[in-house]
Amino acid sequence: MSGIFKAIDIASTGMTVQRQKMDVVSENIANIDTSRTAEGGPYRRQRVVVSEANSRPQFSEAMSTAHNKLSRTNSRHLKGQIISLNDAKDTNKVSGKEISDPESSFKLVFDPSHPDANEDGYVQMPDIEMINEMVDMIAANRAYEANIATISSSKQMLNEALDI
Numbered sequence: 367m368s369g370i371f372k373a374i375d376i377a378s379t380g381m382t383v384q385r386q387k388m389d390v391v392s393e394n395i396a397n398i399d400t401s402r403t404a405e406g407g408p409y410r411r412q413r414v415v416v417s418e419a420n421s422r423p424q425f426s427e428a429m430s431t432a433h434n435k436l437s438r439t440n441s442r443h444l445k446g447q448i449i450s451l452n453d454a455k456d457t458n459k460v461s462g463k464e465i466s467d468p469e470s471s472f473k474l475v476f477d478p479s480h481p482d483a484n485e486d487g488y489v490q491m492p493d494i495e496m497i498n499e500m501v502d503m504i505a506a507n508r509a510y511e512a513n514i515a516t517i518s519s520s521k522q523m524l525n526e527a528l529d530i
Contacts, residue, residue, distance in 0.1 A: 377516040383462040387506040401482045409492045411470035414462040
């Protein structure tokens with residue numbers, strides 16, 4: 367894969383992850399006052415954990431791909447042939463996984479009239495801070511914009527290369 371196309375591919379993956387982060391933050395904000403979920407108990411704050419996607423091919427897979435390319439050529443052309451593993455799909459991608467925040471807890475709010483109040487009149491509510499969620503949203507938005515700028519720059523370089 368060409369360098370420019372690889373840059374676009376990586377940036378688009380980054381945009382996908384940042385969009386997922388923005389969706390999770392939106393869900394957290396929407397459920398800031400949810401005291402009862404289908405699973406029971408108050409809503410638990412969600413977050414996105416980003417990790418490297420396991421997209422690198424195994425060595426045997428790369429060799430099989432290289433062998434298939436060589437088997438389609440004339441055997442007289444194979445003398446001195448260098449087998450390159452760069453033709454394998456070697457992309458560095460990441461993936462986002464939504465998880466419940468293990469550090470999230472609940473805050474107790476005194477409201478004896480609430481249907482979910484305990485015998486002391488306290489209701490367990492999600493411990494979601496609007497300021498933290500907005501900071502996470504702004505950070506994800508800025509990273510999304512940075513990936514858009516990368517794609518725009520790559521497209522501009524490609525267009526200028528075509529004009530030469």
